[in-house]
Amino acid sequence: MNEVIKLIQERKSVRLFEDKLISEDIKSEIINAAFEAPTAGNMMFYSIVDVTDFEIKEKLSILCDNQKFIAKAPLVLVFIADYQKWYDIYKYNGIDARNPQEGDLLLAIQDSVIAAQNTVLAAQSFGIGSCYIGDILENYEEVTKLLNLPPYTLPISMLIYGYPTKKQIDRKKPQRFEKEFMVFENRYYRLDKDKLMKMIQIRNEKENLSKDEIESIKELHKRKYDSDFAKEMNRSVKKYLENFRG
């Protein structure tokens, strides 16, 4: 197994960090890894907000479903899908450009997440853990105001980085679903009830979960899909998308 595959396999999300700063050199290496990522037409449809101000970290931790550990992260980067720059460039040069639309946004989102994942692996190569905070999609009004986001942007990924605590290093990486349920040859294959339940059952067995599958699904539905934060995320994303109606 080569070093890169090993790194990819070992990488797991880390939320709690040692009280140890990330040096400016290593921070630069992490951020530069974003720029090395592939980007549609070399247009770099994203921006990165590097949150260094503790008060802003704290506000973000509250706005992101009250997850206090966010405020304690030594490095917080928000990856912004950004069509504002290119739209402004066109307009400033007298081009009668159409307004950005949802498809343009998805390309920009793709650019942003590709760049974000490069930083995750770059960080890992320096022994620095990270965690995606999906909740940055919530609270449209407050987040756009706090981060000063113009209309043709959307904060798709927030990542926190730091040196993992001993406990986090020792934590087992969660088990994934088996390949047979994730990869289909030539065409998507819609799994029936038996296959879907088998998918979950095998994963839960690998995780040594004592709860039965149906109970764990009901709990998950309640805790995630039916949660207040999921509803809030969907409301906010609708708001962002309104700006991209063209």
Add this chain to the structure above:
Amino acid sequence: MNEVIKLIQERKSVRLFEDKLISEDIKSEIINAAFEAPTAGNMMFYSIVDVTDFEIKEKLSILCDNQKFIAKAPLVLVFIADYQKWYDIYKYNGIDARNPQEGDLLLAIQDSVIAAQNTVLAAQSFGIGSCYIGDILENYEEVTKLLNLPPYTLPISMLIYGYPTKKQIDRKKPQRFEKEFMVFENRYYRLDKDKLMKMIQIRNEKENLSKDEIESIKELHKRKYDSDFAKEMNRSVKKYLENFRG
């Protein structure tokens, strides 16, 4: 510089491949790298369609803005943002689950692209090049039919992989914009005309582009943003999004 940073820096898009197959072992390593990626709540909101059938590759190459090189790629993976599985799981277990919405979709897209980028770097670690094909977002009707995609899915990323030709290995990696235009501290900073033009000018100088900036911007607008394929992509993405109105 460590091996991972080196790999990230060296990686550039490769469209043309040697006539050499990717072994099943290496293909497995590439695909497994996807599963090692972080995923929201360990729910894996994606599926991968592994396109092995030459006829389907050829159809995709036509549907993706007629890019013939796609059909010749030894490995073609389509990353599908997938809320169908979890929606079906909830329904099969008698849960009165709401329909997936746009925010759910964005989370699934994030999962998919994170996984996709892991495969890019895994491939690179075996000397295998890759290229994202953004055009998979076009032609909603034909693509969903060809790949048998159910309503709560969206094919966000298509990647082609193969051993790069000598010419592709020797090709210079495109220059990126300078960090000062990409990273903002604490808050997004909307760049004015001078800064945006400087951003492009510096990049073009590094690329030794002889054309002046305004000409290159006008050309880019015509070739990309105002193109038929961009319009088609936006039309199609609107169609996909209609399924996620909740």
